[in-house]
Amino acid sequence: MARKKPLPILENVLVESYAAEGKSLARVDGKVIFIEHAVPGDVVDLRLTKNKKDWAEGFPLQYRSYSADRTEPFCSHFGTWVVANGKCCPTKNNCNTNTSKWWMY
Numbered sequence: 401m402a403r404k405k406p407l408p409i410l411e412n413v414l415v416e417s418y419a420a421e422g423k424s425l426a427r428v429d430g431k432v433i434f435i436e437h438a439v440p441g442d443v444v445d446l447r448l449t450k451n452k453k454d455w456a457e458g459f460p461l462q463y464r465s466y467s468a469d470r471t472e473p474f475c476s477h478f479g480t481w482v483v484a485n486g487k488c489c490p491t492k493n494n495c496n497t498n499t500s501k502w503w504m505y
Contacts, residue, residue, distance in 0.1 A: 415442045
């Protein structure tokens with residue numbers, strides 16, 4: 401059984417625009433790359449998770465610079481906690497009192 405080749409790491413990739421399914425889009429040497437957890441204007445080092453002939457998917461390993469379009473999350477638990485019904489802190493009371501419905505990533 402042959403070993404799989406490790407997928408490459410790309411450095412200093414400028415994220416250009418938004419794409420479908422919450423991903424962003426970048427182009428490197430004519431290849432379209434879909435990136436999770438990035439905003440247009442970010443410059444990132446990324447690891448590819450899927451590499452096809454004309455397109456690839458990846459995720460950031462390191463942010464070289466952040467976009468001016470980034471904003472602060474409206475909830476202090478954003479990215480850390482998830483509530484059972486899919487909403488993050490819909491009211492002040494949910495954050496402070498009823499923690500039985502919350503779990504950590």
